Amino acid sequence: xxxxxxxxxxxxxxxxxxxxxxxxxxxxxxxxxxxxxxxxxxxxxxxxxxxxxxxxxxxxxxxxxxxxxxxxxxxxxxxxxxxxxxxxxxxxxxxxxxxxxxxxxxxxxxxxxxxxxxxxxxxxxxxxxxxxxxxxxxxxxxxxxxxxxxxxxxxxxxxxxxxxxxxxxxxxxxxxxxxxxxxxxxxxxxxxxxxxxxxxxxxxxxxxxxxxxxxxxxxxxxxxxxxxxxxxxxxxxxxxxxxxxxxxxxxxxxxxxxxxxxxxxxxxxxxxx
Amino acid sequence: xxxxxxxxxxxxxxxxxxxxxxxxxxxxxxxxxxxxxxxxxxxxxxxxxxxxxxxxxxxxxxxxxxxxxxxxxxxxxxxxxxxxxxxxxxxxxxxxxxxxxxxxxxxxxxxxxxxxxxxxxxxxxxxxxxxxxxxxxxxxxxxxxxxxxxxxxxxxxxxxxxxxxxxxxxxxxxxxxxxxxxxxxxxxxxxxxxxxxxxxxxxxxxxxxxxxxxxxxxxxxxxxxxxxxxxxxxxxxxxxxxxxxxxxxxxxxxxxxxxxxxxxxxxxx
Numbered sequence: 001x002x003x004x005x006x007x008x009x010x011x012x013x014x015x016x017x018x019x020x021x022x023x024x025x026x027x028x029x030x031x032x033x034x035x036x037x038x039x040x041x042x043x044x045x046x047x048x049x050x051x052x053x054x055x056x057x058x059x060x061x062x063x064x065x066x067x068x069x070x071x072x073x074x075x076x077x078x079x080x081x082x083x084x085x086x087x088x089x090x091x092x093x094x095x096x097x098x099x100x101x102x103x104x105x106x107x108x109x110x111x112x113x114x115x116x117x118x119x120x121x122x123x124x125x126x127x128x129x130x131x132x133x134x135x136x137x138x139x140x141x142x143x144x145x146x147x148x149x150x151x152x153x154x155x156x157x158x159x160x161x162x163x164x165x166x167x168x169x170x171x172x173x174x175x176x177x178x179x180x181x182x183x184x185x186x187x188x189x190x191x192x193x194x195x196x197x198x199x200x201x202x203x204x205x206x207x208x209x210x211x212x213x214x215x216x217x218x219x220x221x222x223x224x225x226x227x228x229x230x231x232x233x234x235x236x237x238x239x240x241x242x243x244x245x246x247x248x249x250x251x252x253x254x255x256x257x258x259x260x261x262x263x264x265x266x267x268x269x270x271x272x273x
Numbered sequence: 274x275x276x277x278x279x280x281x282x283x284x285x286x287x288x289x290x291x292x293x294x295x296x297x298x299x300x301x302x303x304x305x306x307x308x309x310x311x312x313x314x315x316x317x318x319x320x321x322x323x324x325x326x327x328x329x330x331x332x333x334x335x336x337x338x339x340x341x342x343x344x345x346x347x348x349x350x351x352x353x354x355x356x357x358x359x360x361x362x363x364x365x366x367x368x369x370x371x372x373x374x375x376x377x378x379x380x381x382x383x384x385x386x387x388x389x390x391x392x393x394x395x396x397x398x399x400x401x402x403x404x405x406x407x408x409x410x411x412x413x414x415x416x417x418x419x420x421x422x423x424x425x426x427x428x429x430x431x432x433x434x435x436x437x438x439x440x441x442x443x444x445x446x447x448x449x450x451x452x453x454x455x456x457x458x459x460x461x462x463x464x465x466x467x468x469x470x471x472x473x474x475x476x477x478x479x480x481x482x483x484x485x486x487x488x489x490x491x492x493x494x495x496x497x498x499x500x501x502x503x504x505x506x507x508x509x510x511x512x513x514x515x516x517x518x519x520x521x522x523x524x525x526x527x528x529x530x531x532x533x534x535x536x537x538x539x540x541x542x
Contacts, residue, residue: 006366010374013355013418017377020411024392025384031395075291082288094292101295104518105476107495108511112298114503115305120314122301155295184277213385215479220499230387230479237394237483247395250388261383 025254032247044248054232054249061228064143064218065211068150072207075151076158077200083159084166095163102156110217113149114140141223149217154210158203165199165271198271205264209257229253299515306508313503324509333489334510341475341490348413349470355414356421356470357463363422364429375422382419389416390483397484404486412480417470424469428462461528468521476514 035041048054083094101109116122117139124136139145169192177187215230222231229249236246301315306324308317328334356378363375381389393412397403432455440450456463478492485493491510498504 006362006371007368009362009366010359010378013359013378014374016355016411017415017418020393021381021389021415022377024396025388027396027399028388028392075287075294078284078287079291082284082291085284094288097292097296100519100522101299103472103522104299105478105492105511105514107476107478107492107499108302108514109298111495111499111507111511112302114499115301115313115315115508116298118313120312122315125315152294152298155291159291184280209383209385213387215387216496220496224500230385233387233391234483237391243395246391250391253385254388257383257385257388 028247029251031244032251044244047245048248057227057229057232060143060226061212064147064150064226064228065208065214068147068154068211069204069208071147071151072155072158073200073204076155076162076203077196079155080159080163080166083163084169098156098159098163101152102160106153106216107220109153110149110220113145113152113221117145117148140221141225143222143226145221146218146226146228149221150211150214153217154207157210158207161203161206161268161271162196162199165196169195198267202264202267202271205260205267209260209264212253212257302508302511303515305505306512308505308508311505313505313508324505327506328509328513331506334491334494334506337489337491337494340488341492344410344413344488344490345471345474347410348474349417349467351410351414352417352421352470352474353463353467356418357425357466359418360422360425361429364426365434378422379419381416386416386479390480393480394483403484404488406488409481409485409488412484413474413477416477416480417473420469420473421466424462424466425459428459428466432458461531464528465525468525472518472521475517 032044033040033042035043079098083091083098086094114121118124119136119138121139123139124133127133127137139148173191173195174187177191178184182190213230214228215234218226218228219231219234222228224231227235233246233249236242236249304317305313305315307320307322308314309319309321309323310317359374359378363371389412393408394403397405397408402408436454436458437450440454441447445454476492477490478496481488481490481493482496491514495507495510498507
């Protein structure tokens with residue numbers, strides 16, 4: 001196949017992508033930096049700085065994303081590490097149990113938490129039955145519920161690549177360390193953990209990017225009381241049409257996501273090298 | 274490494290907690306959908322098909338299902354054809370801007386979906402196609418191209434170029450080579466890619482909520498209902514979605530497992 005036929009294969013998709021993806025994003029960037037009368041302007045960004053609500057939502061988003069990401073690492077690392085040590089059969093079952101939720105609709109997974117965390121839900125009834133609380137604990141429609149839901153939805157994004165990296169670690173390295181007299185704790189922290197670090201860092205960044213743009217879970221589990229950037233954008237587009245402001249915020253979010261993604265790519269290359 | 278029994282037990286406990294955290298919400302929804310009660314209490318106080326009757330008796334849900342299915346069929350086939358051709362061109366060709374093109378095709382996976390939704394909303398409104406069926410299908414196609422490219426990229430790379438060359442040297446045309454030589458060999462991957470794109474479209478909620486206008490898909494309707502009030506009919510919808518996903522993944526596992534490509538497709542990204 002020569003050069004030009006190679007290009008002919010990608011041409012149809014390229015046309016679609018330019019029309020239905022690249023041009024819309026460029027148009028959005030244009031709205032963020034353009035004013036009909038005056039041309040290029042940063043006015044829409046100045047508007048953002050003046051309104052405290054925007055900064056509050058930004059703070060909310062960063063805080064929730066950070067906590068959800070940390071929770072992801074705290075649950076995901078031990079899970080992936082445990083899966084590595086399982087026998088073949090048990091490991092396949094564990095992989096299936098991680099992959100399946102990954103493909104189930106995010107709405108279903110979010111909705112499930114309403115059922116589990118509600119006042120008459122499983123968690124609250126267990127807590128009351130154990131005598132830990134008298135009144136139901138309020139999990140839903142606050143930051144706690146949103147964070148739990150987000151951590152749950154994103155967990156497979158961390159566990160799967162992390163597990164793939166852990167599987168690649170040669171057992172003989174660990175045996176060599178042991179034969180040289182290193183205690184288990186030292187082997188873990190000095191040999192095993194550093195080998196998993198690039199994959200862990202890459203997975204963490206990926207989860208964090210996805211957190212920043214989360215829309216469904218905060219809308220459903222936050223009940224409108226925990227606005228994140230995406231929900232603010234929804235309001236600016238669908239309720240009080242302020243398209244320029246929405247474009248300006250989207251542009252910031254896009255740049256942040258791309259910068260973090262560049263970091264992710266570097267780490268991911270290192271992890272799979 | 275985890276040599277002491279205590280640390281091993283602690284790790285097992287943490288691992289099992291992680292799996293329970295991932296799967297229990299899904300497992301709880303299924304019995305809840307068979308509950309006769311309106312309140313969401315677990316375990317359900319009895320057994321009934323009330324919410325399934327409510328679901329299948331509601332013409333709006335039925336219409337949402339048919340809209341979702343039509344959009345998913347059209348957009349997944351479009352993503353499959355365009356994505357497979359592009360994956361082939363990217364793996365076999367060497368033209369200027371190849372890396373850029375590949376990065377561009379994969380970018381809907383990285384750009385936060387809410388931004389795609391807003392960009393499409395603004396520009397579709399500009400050209401007067403907001404709420405149009407064409408716009409909806411095109412958006413779903415763009416969003417699912419990366420899934421197809423991931424699967425088909427690996428499949429094309431692993432297919433021996435010399436087999437194609439032999440076919441050409443024997444005088445086979447390009448289309449004959451693709452249909453008679455490549456497709457039978459790549460069929461399992463094509464099937465997997467199509468299923469992934471179909472699920473991706475059927476479950477899409479963010480972009481659809483922004484640009485679909487009067488069209489109601491299952492996820493869009495579900496999302497709107499979840500924000501207003503919690504109606505147990507949703508448990509029936511959720512259970513059906515879980516069932517469809519399980520069946521689809523089982524089919525993929527079966528087909529790829531037979532072709533011995535399962536591990537590859539799952540691990541390589």
